Amino acid sequence: MQGFNVDKNKTLNAALYVLNRLGEIDYHKIFKILYFADQEHLKDFGRPITGDCYQAMNFGPVPSFLYDIFKAAEKGIHPFYEAVEMSAAFSIRRSGNIPYVTAKTEADQDELSDSDLEILNKSIESNRELNFEELVKKSHDAAWTSAAERMDIEMPYLEIAEAAGTSQDMMRYITLNAENDQNMH
Template identity: 60%
Template sequence: MQAFNVDKEKTLNAALLILNKLGKADYHRVFKILYFAEQQHLKNYGQPLTGDVYQAMPYGPVPSFLYDIFKASENQSSPFHEALELSKAFTVTRNEKIPYVTPNREPDIDELSESNIDAILTSIDENQQLSFREITDKSHDSAWAKAEKSSETEMSYLDIAESVETAPEMLRYILLNAENNNLRVS
């Protein structure tokens, strides 16, 4: 189960930052770049970047709330009012079967901390040139494999942190933070 609560404005602005740096990009690339930024933020600071719930899907982790926003933008409808409202920040078009997202505005940098921005920019630098197969394979880490094999596809933030060899004291910090906030981590 998820250990943190999604910060919807941070999720929106993280995606906008990624897309403003990449230009038009498919869902898959945005999701994976954000996932790798989440990993590094957990490893370095013991906190996720957005708190979004990642699902282990066949082509790698997918952030649930951001996916809802993109789908709302693509369909111009959603059962989730917040996703529909935030979807106005993006335009989604399809090239054959592949959905591409374009930002409609700049990110509100005040919604992102310096460490958030650094993690996102580092992830972009490390992953933007990877092919679809390379970025998929990279995202099929131990956290993805564990969730994919279980009956639930939701990925644990503790498992995500462990997948990038986070220091034991940082893992304890993540657990303690979750316990102090009465949140579950696995």
């Protein structure tokens, strides 16, 4: 179990916020910017921004729900109604095998806390200029490696936080937050 429930509105608005700041970018870049933002927010505040379930894929962590939204935006259909409904906020185009995404609307920043926005901005600035290979290398951290070694693509939030060098006190706090989040749903 990954630990937190996905906050679908925050996931949508965090992705829109990144795209509003950067314009059209490929899936890989937005996925990594959000991964590093969720990781840093865990380390600093004891909870992720999105709660999306990260999957350890070949080229690094992929947020599962956001990926479903993007697939729905590209194909126009998806088995999850919420993904189809939220996909209207994005436009997808392909250049060869590379999918690029653009926001069709502005992020509702009221859905994002001040700390969410602070960490999203830091992640954008830290990762916007990194190329594909640099993002792959940076995102193949201890959490990704652990999932790959287990042959389980799900990356638990405790391992994501630990890979960032999170203190033991904060790790305990994250555990309590995850338990409370699970009990609320």
